[in-house]
Amino acid sequence: MEKRPVIETRSLSIGYTGRGGRHTVHPGLDLQLFPGELTCLLGRNGAGKSTLLKTLCGLLAPLDGEVRIDGRPLRDYSPEQLSARVGVVLTERTQAGGISVYDLVSLGRYPHTGFFGTLREKDHAAVRAALEAVGIAHKAESHVAELSDGERQKAFIAKALAQECPIILLDEPTAFLDVTSRLETMLSLRRLAHEAGKAVLLSTHDLDTALQTADRLWLLPAISPEGSATPNSSAASDGSTSPLICGAPDSLIADGSLERFFGNDTLRFDPVTRRLVARK
């Protein structure tokens, strides 16, 4: 595999700076995200999945280390340049209920339009293509507020598509979806990675679907307070204690990584059914 990573991090520490100083969620991450692949980020609540995604797209500043996008440090990108490289789908609440789905997806063209945001024919074409790609074209004229959770998620994915970025990061895009929409969404994201050559990274709690669809898994372990140094001072210290585990689903099953990652006193990962099961 001679693909060059589109996102690369070097001893990246993620976390927040806020009241009481720095709070490191995860230190010492060395990651590579490749184009043409669907990568799923798995981890327990609080492991720092959202923090990692926000750091990779520049919404949060790294506490330490660096993020490189296409070989160039993230901090050297202007907001405009970055908006043409990385598109995101987040979990935050919006007040977009009053605009049509078409208008919402058109906002994805923001980096490509002029001062007044007027859409030219190629922008309309990109919006229509994005609506088609996620299968929500029939709802184009509906208000965003009228959509079901699944449709709304698709609309926001279409927004990210219309942005025409080579990298798309999604924070739990399947969280509120039923089984069918979950799989559909994941499959359409995988198609996007394979056919359009985009690098798609998404966080999820849905191990089943991730194992079925992902080209690569990132397993982000939670940092236990006693496991590493205290959260406030651990920035550069032992990043080696709990690195992110990275690999194709099959190899992670074969080498027992998934069992070590998810298994505990009550649960174990069954490599045959590829599911978490209760220990007898």
Added chain:
Amino acid sequence: MSKQAHRWIYPALLLALVTLFFLGLVHGAVRIPLRDVLQILFGSYEGREAWRHIVLESRLPQTVTALLAGSSLAVSGLMLQTLFKNPLAGPSILGISDGANLGVAIAMIYFGAASYLTTIVAAFIGAAVVLLIILGFSRKVSSNVMLLIIGIMVGYLASSVISILNYHASADKVHQYVMWGMGDFSGVSLGKLPWLAGFSLAGLAASLLLIKPLNALLLGESYATNLGVNVRRARVLILICTGVLTAVVTAFCGPVSFIGLAVPHIARLLLGSANHRHLLPVTLLAGSCIALLCSILTVLPGSGNLLPLSAITPIVGAPVIIYVIVNRRNIHYFN
């Protein structure tokens, strides 16, 4: 649905605007026929001098003031609602008008009958200080309801400082301030009109330039940042723009409540969309229409008496807000 709405909404609003504009010139303590009004406006009038005086010196400035003030307040209300992600934000609710009031009170009571420019600057400083306070809290307080309550509290604080100032001021100055505080579109003479028009047209033009970032802000700050919006800069520009619009109207017309709060909702209901590309111009036009309507309603038919503007705007605005809140689930903006 929204696509068809654009077709009729602009002509309808322009027609309403022109109708209300001339109604404002015709209607008053003295009824002047439309034909005479038109002749006076176009300079071919040879009738009573008193009528000419009434139309040119009193009614024309009043209707133009209402037109400008209405659109200014409505547009600043819309920008604040989008910025604070809150359907109940508005210049008078967030305490911004109260800040401007306080600025004007200080200018009037401490610096005597200040010039218009001083009044505008004082109103702007007052509005800006309140905006900065709200903005400061908006970083600490994540809940918009809490922020709204803080705005209301800041407004009360400004009002109580005004009361203390009034307590120490001389009777005539207090009277001057109280009269100003009633809100009035008729206080702007033809000579002062260019000041009002200059600032408010500048603010409105600036607001049209903010349509693109305003739409991005509908998605929240993270999405907007990801789309390449410099959110901090956009927020400052929006606040300066609303500050200028609110301050200039407050300086000339006194505090005018409810137009800034209610008109954006009227515009959304008319348009069926929260896309600022159309919502902002429609809010602008609807603001002018509603303010003209309120201005006309202050003249009691059959008598020469004028009601205070502050008695009329809530009658028009409050039912709209109640309707919007009651039907919140069926109306799609602010999901």
